[in-house]
Amino acid sequence: MIAFEHVGKRYGGRFEALAHLNFRVGRGEMVFLTGHSGAGKSSLLRLIIRLERPSRGRILVAGHDIDRLHHTQVPFYRRQIGVVFQDHQLLFDRSIYHNVALPLEIQGMELRETSRRVRAALDKVGLLHRERALPIELSGGEQQRVGIARAVVNKPALLLADEPTGNLDPQLSADIMSLFEDFNRIGTTVMVASHDLALIARLRHRTLRLHDGRLVADEEAL
């Protein structure tokens, strides 16, 4: 699903955020990405969703060299990827329903299909009863679950998460991670960047460890 081939990323010509990255993530795999803060986890995810372009090497996603995408194709590429952010990036001027519907609205999906999918996604994260609420009325854990519902509403083949449990207590974090495992179980490729080592160790998935922008360990699940 994802292949990094000799990928390096420099910022401003000097600072080397990522260097010599070589790895593959198979379709349907669930992978953790870990490392100290500043190790390059976010940069790596930004490369995959093509917010940044690699300075060296190439990145293949679903067999396509994403550096070759024309800028007008990038939006359509991004629609195939669900992204969950640490600060969930909800829009506070609209209801939970409309936040989750946003990716479908962007694609111009019909209203009935939109409503069906939004309700299914909200049901999956256990927030169907809050669809009319505004994000501000929800707790941090609930907001993160809305962020996940928005990421999966489009049934993406690839789900990326950047520190999705960063601000949550251990119990909520475990709930969020088990949601990701559920999506992985139905065939979604999942990549989660996190520095919550204790939680990662318990979940037993393949783990990529970054240190100063280099891949220092690629540990298969035990």
Place this chain on the structure above:
Amino acid sequence: MSRQGQEQPRRGARTHRAGAGGRWRSWGRHHRAMARDSALRLLRHPLSSLLTMLAIAIALVLPAGLWLALDGARLLDAELDESATLTAYLAERVDDGEAGRIEEALAAQQGVADTRLITAAEGMAEFQQSLGLEDALARLPGNPLPASVVVSPVDPSPEAVRRLADELGALNGVEEVRLDLAWLERLRHLAELGQRVTLALVVLFGMGVLLVVGNTIRLAVENRRQEIEVVTLIGATHPFVRRPFLYSGAWYGLGGGILAWGLLTLGGDWLSGPVSALAASYGASFVLPTLGVGGSATLLACSTLLGWLGAWIAVSRHLAQIRPR
């Protein structure tokens, strides 16, 4: 909500249909939603929206008003063309019978549309009447005025009139041909100057409208920066992101156009009294031109288009700068 209610009965196996028709429908739906949404956003801050529209209106009123004035001047110009006549003064020795023959000869000339003979006696009577000098003129030993023929040319352009004057002047019995082209030409130059000044003002104030709308939309883009970043991250195309701002710009432009129309109408009413009084004192009838249906439509279309364009420039400039974090 009502839309969903309407569609309820059709639900069934056909739900998953994303054909071209559905795509167009949803595209149209997004346009309608954004048009409504951006209008509501404007209404949410009525005072600042009104001020922006007023700024646009003021920028539009000056060139539009000048345009109207020019339209009036052109009307005046057309009337002058019609009254561009030559006067052929006949030699003093010519008597009335001969004058009639000369008039016929003049009328037969090419390029002459119409002629009117004023005999020496008629000329005297007219002169006395218009000057009120009956007594003084009556004391003169004889009539010092020659007979004259007023000639209306077919082609009222200055060159043609001048050529015709030369031709008529060469005829036997014609002493002198007078034409007053100088002030006609002056007026023409003035009209051209007016046109150019108006055009310059249209361009300058049009750019003013672009800047006003651009600045307002720039602030709106800043205010919705997070939203733009999020939708960009989840696959929104640039046209999708631009759309609400373009509608905002168009609404600002339309509102400004309507205000400008109101100001022009009010201003026209306010000025029409003194203008017709002034014209009457010159023995002319001059009515301030109004926009009319076509002019109003043009004004509104132009202002809306300018608003849209200003928004387009502002959003495109800022879309390039906004990069999701």
